Amino acid sequence: xxxxxxxxxxxxxxxxxxxxxxxxxxxxxxxxxxxxxxxxxxxxxxxxxxxxxxxxxxxxxxxxxxxxxxxxxxxxxxxxxxxxxxxxxxxxxxxxxxxxxxxxxxxxxxxxxxxxxxxxxxxxxxxxxxxxxxxxxxxxxxxxxxxxxxxxxxxxxxxxxxxxxxxxxxxxxxxxxxxxxxxxxxxxxxxxxxxxxxxxxxxxxxxxxxxxxxxxxxxxxxxxxxxxxxxxxxxxxxxxxxxxxxxxxxxxxxxxxxxxxxxxxxxxxxxxxxxxxxxxxxxxxxxxxxxxxxxxxxxxxxxxxxxxxxxxxxxxxxxxxxxxxxxxxxxxxxxxxxxxxxxxxxxxxxxxxxxxxxxxxxxxxxxxxxxxxxxxxxxxxxxxxxxxxxxxxxxxxxxxxxxxxxxxxxxxxxxxxxxxxxxxxxxxxxxxxxxxxxxxxxxxxxxxxxxxxxxxxxxxxxxxxxxxxxxxxxxxxxxxxxxxxxxxxxxxxxxxxxxxxxxxxxxxxxxxxxxxxxxxxxxxxxxxxxxxxxxxxxxxxxxxxxxxxxxxxxxx
Amino acid sequence: xxxxxxxxxxxxxxxxxxxxxxxxxxxxxxxxxxxxxxxxxxxxxxxxxxxxxxxxxxxxxxxxxxxxxxxxxxxxxxxxxxxxxxxxxxxxxxxxxxxxxxxxxxxxxxxxxxxxxxxxxxxxxxxxxxxxxxxxxxxxxxxxxxxxxxxxxxxxxxxxxxxxxx
Numbered sequence: 001x002x003x004x005x006x007x008x009x010x011x012x013x014x015x016x017x018x019x020x021x022x023x024x025x026x027x028x029x030x031x032x033x034x035x036x037x038x039x040x041x042x043x044x045x046x047x048x049x050x051x052x053x054x055x056x057x058x059x060x061x062x063x064x065x066x067x068x069x070x071x072x073x074x075x076x077x078x079x080x081x082x083x084x085x086x087x088x089x090x091x092x093x094x095x096x097x098x099x100x101x102x103x104x105x106x107x108x109x110x111x112x113x114x115x116x117x118x119x120x121x122x123x124x125x126x127x128x129x130x131x132x133x134x135x136x137x138x139x140x141x142x143x144x145x146x147x148x149x150x151x152x153x154x155x156x157x158x159x160x161x162x163x164x165x166x167x168x169x170x171x172x173x174x175x176x177x178x179x180x181x182x183x184x185x186x187x188x189x190x191x192x193x194x195x196x197x198x199x200x201x202x203x204x205x206x207x208x209x210x211x212x213x214x215x216x217x218x219x220x221x222x223x224x225x226x227x228x229x230x231x232x233x234x235x236x237x238x239x240x241x242x243x244x245x246x247x248x249x250x251x252x253x254x255x256x257x258x259x260x261x262x263x264x265x266x267x268x269x270x271x272x273x274x275x276x277x278x279x280x281x282x283x284x285x286x287x288x289x290x291x292x293x294x295x296x297x298x299x300x301x302x303x304x305x306x307x308x309x310x311x312x313x314x315x316x317x318x319x320x321x322x323x324x325x326x327x328x329x330x331x332x333x334x335x336x337x338x339x340x341x342x343x344x345x346x347x348x349x350x351x352x353x354x355x356x357x358x359x360x361x362x363x364x365x366x367x368x369x370x371x372x373x374x375x376x377x378x379x380x381x382x383x384x385x386x387x388x389x390x391x392x393x394x395x396x397x398x399x400x401x402x403x404x405x406x407x408x409x410x411x412x413x414x415x416x417x418x419x420x421x422x423x424x425x426x427x428x429x430x431x432x433x434x435x436x437x438x439x440x441x442x443x444x445x446x447x448x449x450x451x452x453x454x455x456x457x458x459x460x461x462x463x464x465x466x467x468x469x470x471x472x473x474x475x476x477x478x479x480x481x482x483x484x485x486x487x488x489x490x491x492x493x494x495x496x497x498x499x500x501x502x503x504x505x506x507x508x509x510x511x512x513x514x515x516x517x518x519x520x521x522x523x524x525x526x527x528x529x530x531x532x533x534x535x536x537x538x539x540x541x542x543x544x545x546x547x548x549x550x551x552x553x554x555x556x
Numbered sequence: 557x558x559x560x561x562x563x564x565x566x567x568x569x570x571x572x573x574x575x576x577x578x579x580x581x582x583x584x585x586x587x588x589x590x591x592x593x594x595x596x597x598x599x600x601x602x603x604x605x606x607x608x609x610x611x612x613x614x615x616x617x618x619x620x621x622x623x624x625x626x627x628x629x630x631x632x633x634x635x636x637x638x639x640x641x642x643x644x645x646x647x648x649x650x651x652x653x654x655x656x657x658x659x660x661x662x663x664x665x666x667x668x669x670x671x672x673x674x675x676x677x678x679x680x681x682x683x684x685x686x687x688x689x690x691x692x693x694x695x696x697x698x699x700x701x702x703x704x705x706x707x708x709x710x711x712x713x714x715x716x717x718x719x720x721x722x
Contacts, residue, residue, distance in 0.1 A: 045557050050689040055613035057558070063614050216708065338710045347708045383688040383707050388681060400583045400680050401651055405590055412705055412712040 005031040007289035010253045013090025015293030015528030015549045017231030020239035022553035035252040036086035044222030068451040069493040083496030092230040096219035097200040101156040102544040106537035112368035121427040126515040135547035146171035146203035152195035154355040174203045178337035186478040192356030200229035216347025256306040258522045269524035293528040300433040300501035301450040309521040316433035320536035322497040323460035325421030325468045328484035334415035350375035370423030370538040377418045391484040425536035426457035454492040464488035502531035567606035574643035582650040583683040598686025601695025633662045
């Protein structure tokens with residue numbers, strides 16, 4: 001392999017893998033640098049919730065590789081980055097593979113937050129949903145998405161007159177969960193139309209990989225069957241097969257190398273500095289293009305450590321997490337959801353998507369809310385995780401003793417439902433990523449770690465509470481009893497839906513990246529993870545991040 | 557592939573083991589219709605886990621001294637409150653003692669926060685792990701808890717307590 005590349009890609013996950021595929025398809029030679037090792041499906045066997053989840057064997061350890069979170073009182077905490085997997089594929093190796101597209105309401109959010117206090121940092125994206133549609137379709141094709149694109153008028157692609165009846169996902173949807181019809185009926189009566197969600201999970205043999213076997217080890221676990229898509233088994237595999245992609249594992253990019261511009265002109269990327277084992281010498285790889293995609297917070301950290309020129313002082317700023325919310329209910333008289341082999345079994349993965357509150361009416365204004373992924377706690381959450389969080393009501397959490405027995409007895413004998421909320425966030429200047437000082441906390445390679453500051457705006461918390469309450473009311477009117485009601489609190493030490501911190505925009509005085517996700521101040525330097533997102537949006541960010549990577553890499 | 561390597565040793569003394577059994581049984585009590593922590597050997601799980609080194613999980617090293625000290629403190633509190641050894645408390649007495657621990661109300665501990673936010677949650681966590689983890693780890697004996705719960709396959713098997721227990 002010749003040591004001369006057209007592009008270096010930092011990170012082999014959602015953005016990096018997509019970049020490798022698109023660029024090699026265009027005949028470019030690329031070098032992909034991945035800090036972690038390569039894993040195969042067998043590495044996620046035997047099925048064991050204790051080892052893989054409770055003992056955190058797939059994620060960085062906060063003892064020696066943390067993120068620092070500075071809370072509202074100024075206390076420093078070592079935060080666990082449970083959504084980051086240091087291996088080829090990155091977080092795509094442990095995701096739930098929910099693939100809803102961002103839509104108009106995400107691309108143009110300011111109309112929904114007008115007059116809200118503290119909303120002056122909210123901006124519209126410099127692109128439209130329509131511009132992204134061809135890239136969503138490429139992502140859905142290459143990442144092997146299953147779903148029913150005609151299932152409901154609430155679906156992303158079937159609203160606002162943009163009905164595309166010619167298009168469907170590559171695969172039909174996964175086997176339904178036994179609760180699906182029951183839940184759809186309840187919501188239909190309430191005027192909402194939840195639908196079977198698009199998942200990057202095979203519903204049949206496709207692209208040489210098997211259908212999901214419903215082992216129940218989905219989110220936070222590696223897929224031992226290879227039926228769930230990740231960067232390695234989709235786009236990166238295709239890139240490697242061209243012979244134009246050089247993937248090097250155990251290569252940790254510490255710094256971006258660039259020439260600074262003079263006379264106010266932007267600088268130019270030259271390459272990267274990297275190390276292999278902790279303690280090894282720093283070396284250089286050079287290329288005229290560098291694509292950074294190591295997850296929002298780590299990309300911002302890399303920019304900070306590299307001292308990328310930042311005249312408006314916005315690197316790391318406008319970090320966003322989606323406000324979340326957790327609602328569990330049980331239905332007396334409904335059997336446990338195990339209706340037979342035509343449905344998902346007791347080790348299920350859901351999920352319906354509920355988008356009826358993506359926007360909602362409030363005092364004459366149309367406001368931005370969010371969406372729900374709909375599961376069943378008993379069949380969709382493995383036992384250790386579920387039982388640790390055993391909750392009988394909003395105030396009776398983490399129960400034990402007789403109450404724990406009551407909780408378990410109920411779970412095993414009647415059907416339930418759980419709702420996981422993802423909401424729009426108010427971007428704030430002070431929600432940010434910094435980097436530890438030279439005498440601060442370092443990772444095992446001696447590089448200062450990221451330090452985050454994050455307080456959810458009051459609106460985030462109120463929207464989460466409102467949305468949870470609306471759904472709880474619908475469910476209780478239909479006979480459900482609330483067992484868990486946990487809206488978003490103020491503090492956020494870290495969450496998997498993480499975006500912003502390297503805001504893209506057309507004005508170099510108000511953004512870090514331009515509308516092609518290229519650094520305003522260092523030409524040839526691009527960012528392809530969710531750090532580019534000008535605002536948080538209100539859906540799982542993965543496919544929008546991936547679609548953006550297609551968009552950028554096809555024309556670079 | 558990852559491989560579970562059963563430790564040769566055990567961590568607890570005989571009395572500590574009985575203490576943990578009694579604590580765990582109060583956290584997940586067996587009833588006429590459900591198996592409890594004692595039925596499924598949840599304490600056996602912890603006895604093996606703490607004999608492993610922290611290459612399996614980095615918190616194991618911290619848990620070893622925590623249990624040595626914490627069990628001794630809880631035993632002392634049991635003597636103070638009930639004039640009985642920890643492992644000899646009745647179910648109701650243990651529940652009362654653990655309720656105090658959870659509230660941070662006991663004397664002889666580093667602080668209320670240590671009781672509330674460190675020791676009690678770890679006891680509960682390990683009881684749940686010992687009852688619901690894969691039987692390879694030494695708890696959830698014969699998959700009995702899973703079988704009653706209905707995991708990974710159904711139907712959930714009803715549990716009847718045999719009248720005589722050894």
